[in-house]
Amino acid sequence: MTCKDCDKNIGRQEYESSQNSLGVELCKKHTSLIKKVILENNTPLEAIHLFYALKAAGANPMLEWWDGKKSVDIAISRVKLNIEIDRDYATITHEQAISDLEQAMQSFQNGFTTIRIPNIAVKYYLKDTVNNILGIIEGLKANIKVV
Numbered sequence: 001m002t003c004k005d006c007d008k009n010i011g012r013q014e015y016e017s018s019q020n021s022l023g024v025e026l027c028k029k030h031t032s033l034i035k036k037v038i039l040e041n042n043t044p045l046e047a048i049h050l051f052y053a054l055k056a057a058g059a060n061p062m063l064e065w066w067d068g069k070k071s072v073d074i075a076i077s078r079v080k081l082n083i084e085i086d087r088d089y090a091t092i093t094h095e096q097a098i099s100d101l102e103q104a105m106q107s108f109q110n111g112f113t114t115i116r117i118p119n120i121a122v123k124y125y126l127k128d129t130v131n132n133i134l135g136i137i138e139g140l141k142a143n144i145k146v147v
Ligand SMILES: [Zn+2]
Pocket: 003, 004, 005, 006, 007, 008, 026, 027, 028, 029, 030
């Protein structure tokens, strides 16, 4: 068993405590680091799962990346892709809905692409979600080369 972040070997206790609290295998140091990130940013657990799945796929993601105005759940900086995990659509307010769209417009004007992924896609189709994001990264890379 190894830490999904630093590849360090982890013991059974570290494995169980990180799996039970976060659902990802992490060493003691990275478990407390991720818990701190969650506390500070209210990061959904799905963002943590997606972050480590993208990391394992070689996408070089960054967790809770500060774009100058707000923290983005996950960013792929080399193609300027921002990924936000959406919680329950049923509980979203109309103010939140239009504010999300405005933020997407602003980051688009600054050269960033923002995609919003429903948390249930990550929860039930993690592999498909990762494959689609990898496809988006490839597409963005191709567009960057054209320009
Ligand atoms: Zn670690």
